[in-house]
Amino acid sequence: MRYEAPQSIDDAVRLLAAGAGAHVLAGGTDLLVKLRAEMVEPEVIVDIKRIAGMKEITAEGGGWRIGAAVSGAEMSEHAGLAASWPGVVEAAALIGSTQVQGRATLAGNLCNASPAADSVPAMVAAGAVARIAGPKGMRDLAVIDVPKSPGKTALEPGEFIASVFLPARGERSGDAYLRFIPRTEMDIAVVGCGVALSLDAGGKVSAARVALGAVGPKVILVEAAAETIRGRTLDEAALADLAAACSAAATPIDDKRGTVDFRRHVSGVLARRAAVIAEARAKGEKA
């Protein structure tokens, strides 16, 4: 096994394109676990942390560009980012332990392609876009299109995610992410739900994106949930419709972490609770 730490995106792409046995190392919180579990035996590990920009959070067009090696802890400490997209930052902050937070990255969470990844529904709700470097240059791909199925992404050989872009938040907008786990921390989502919404001047929902995690082979953007609350104030009836739409959209399986019935039900419960938080944030209330 060889370790490489290229200084440029081009060098990293060259190393990754050279063979199928190359793995990207950013935080390493998934890769090292897989190495220890003997799930992977890489020929070469390409550490991207020394490439310029990978550790940076930069303002761009009213939004934020987050380098592929920025850790969850660094995101939590970034006041501007946390003010714009508290739901995404909180989702990233739920991954692993305090120690893992010092390493784990948004891009890594996305590329691990786990259906239960915490940051992914939050990013999808936020309309995040991944910037991908590869042998043919750079391309942008909506985060929702990156995971294909458990463990599989849309990345081509030689490609890696260089950054994730969170767009401008917009007026009277807020987001939130909640997950259900049997414990209080150090666990994996049984259901996750990200909600981003905007309100009109009258307090009615003008736009919304609702995404579910861990209830399908990949993240689910629930268009029907957004549709049902658009143009309405989030009263009890609207929240009940939102919950029902999410329960209906979930396509979970029975496994060691939960049952189909439980996951469908809790999809609705979390959507309702996350929407209430997102609405409060959109109104500028503390939540």
Place this chain on the structure above:
Amino acid sequence: MALDQTGKTRDFKVVGTRPNRPDGIDKVTGRARFGADIVAPGMLTGRILRSPHAHARILRIDASKAEALPGVKAVVTRADFGDVPDHVADIMDNCMAGAKALYDGHAVAAVAANSAAVARKALRLIEVEYEVLPSVTDVDAAMRPGASVLHEGRQQETVPGGMSGNVISRVEFGHGDIEAGLKRADRVVTRIYRTAATHQGYIEPHACLATMGPDGQADLWVCTQGHYMVRNTCAAILGMEQGQLRVTASEIGGGFGGKTTVFLEPVALMLSRKAGRPVKMVMSRTEVLRATGPTASTSIDVKIGMRKDGKITAAFAELRYQGGAYPGSPVDMGSMSAFAPYDLENVKTVGWDVVTNRPKAAAYRAPGAPMAAFAVESAIDELAKGFGLDPLEVRLMNGADKGTRASYGPTYPAIGLKATLEAARAHPHWKAPLGENQGRGVACGFWFNFGGDTCVSLNVTPDGTVNVSEGNPDIGGSRASMTMMAAEELGIPYDQVRTIIADTGSLGQNEVTDGSRVTFAVGLATIEAARAAKREMCRRAAMVWGIDEDAVEWEDGAARPAGPNAGKFPPMTLKEIAAIASNSGGPIAGHHEVNAEGAGVSFATHMVDVEVDPDTGATRILRYTVFQDAGKAVHPSYVEGQFQGGAVQGIGWALNEEYIYDKDGILQNPGFLDYRIPVASDLPMIDTVILEIPNPGHPYGVRGVGETSIVPPLAAIANAVSAAAGVRMVQLPMSPPRILAAMQGRGRA
């Protein structure tokens, strides 16, 4: 050995204080050496190949390609061990499968190689041909006629004909007439309760380093709860004399009963014998969960009759425990302990020991008792609530006391059950208000406690400090406790005594650290060893003073003339006597060897408040208080730690922990991500109340405290959750999907 009769409350100087633990600095600085922390020159890495099938006949093992791989120094299969004595045959088979692999993860071969990478590669080169057989992992399914049978010819005569061969034995305890008692009841509750298999969850995986020379002498460094047991077991399996195998216990990162047997050790010794090199083996977490001993899963019927005033008229339980792939589930202890807290006229328990395609159950903290208590204490709670009675009062009314004939036979001497119930009733927790979706539960628990073979040697150094050598790995602070008892007895400060865990070459036989026996039995032997040393020091002083040795007594760390008639001599301190030891006959030591009896049973009452989220079924533990009899708390912080630790393991068992198998008997959650022990943020601070009802069988009144604390929590939490959720929970774990489904089914039931 009886409680010292002092005629008044004894005035302890060291016992009952809270000094720093002697192993503390090493553990917080990383200097302490655990199982995997030792290396030897020329050491090889040992790895085990494990069965991917839950039940399969092993038709052929071909290791020739692995043996030919450069860097591989030895390959071991069952054939290398030959025949072993009957008393270790199941242990042998569990360490290395013979004719059949009996569970997912069962060891089938092992290699020793120059590096972990080579060893890993070698495992993949070993060809094993299996004939896969139907498997069974559920206890009730395994008992059904027609179930796939693990072992032919193991069923004992206690089992009636016509039952599945997986039912190994039947036990029965009790007295009185159940049917007559039930007729006098105003209400009878009959329910089936189920509990899942749970693992001890120790953080340190099993690890050892074995070295065997061509002369047949061997040394083994190992993480274990009993290195004498390891020595005796390995010697029998390897065909060695016990005296040729020296075993040294490492520091231990948790055991909770799970390290009271062997898994890697005989294999490491065999690899070392074949390779002629030291071999180190360390399990991964996955191996620990797949192939070491969790506790039994159970299915328990309970039938209890109660009068409307709360008096229990009859109590019956039938307990079915699967203990994994070999006979020996703890159903006997479950059957004995189920009704032990109560004074009952009519009581009976029947227990069934059942084998399944799971790893063999190992001891887990009060083995067998928590599941039985879950069933019994849930039923008592349901009856009490049904009559609108206070559950503490009902337990006080029926509670066992001095003179009660226990359901399992003996008549109790002084015990502390009622003291714990009275303390619970008087505690502010009992009257604290509860909010919406919250519930409170209480339950009692019992554990036998144990004594057993024990050896202690106490040596006085020339400068008058004291070394205590004992033979029981320190899993719960016993070095501190032994140091304290030696200092107490000798009348010297705590920091003048250092206690070590000696290797098997240094002391006689010592029983495993189990049964909450160490503070009791090793403490007793330590006190006796100190008394022997004191007698010797009094003799030396008498010699110096030229008086009769009977005229000298030991008080406050010094020999003194026993009375005015003995003569007027200034006291000789321990240090002064140590200084003249060489010139007065030689070194000074005391030792004591005993098969300790009189361990003294222990009782606890637990009280817990929970909140259940009505939308998700998630349970939060809000408040928890443990009331337990310690006899005499030698180091109260450690006693509190034992109370808290048992409660926390019980919380995990009650709410989330379980072995999950698929239909083919493959374990689905062999890791701490999906085998959910509680994390710190899941827990409130566990409050503790120590009761001290002296054990009549120990000089200071000490009772074991380590195990009783895990007996009540399953039931206490189930009672609290049932109150909060408005539905009786009868199956563990009470995971959120299970609670939510129960709450949603409430209206339909």
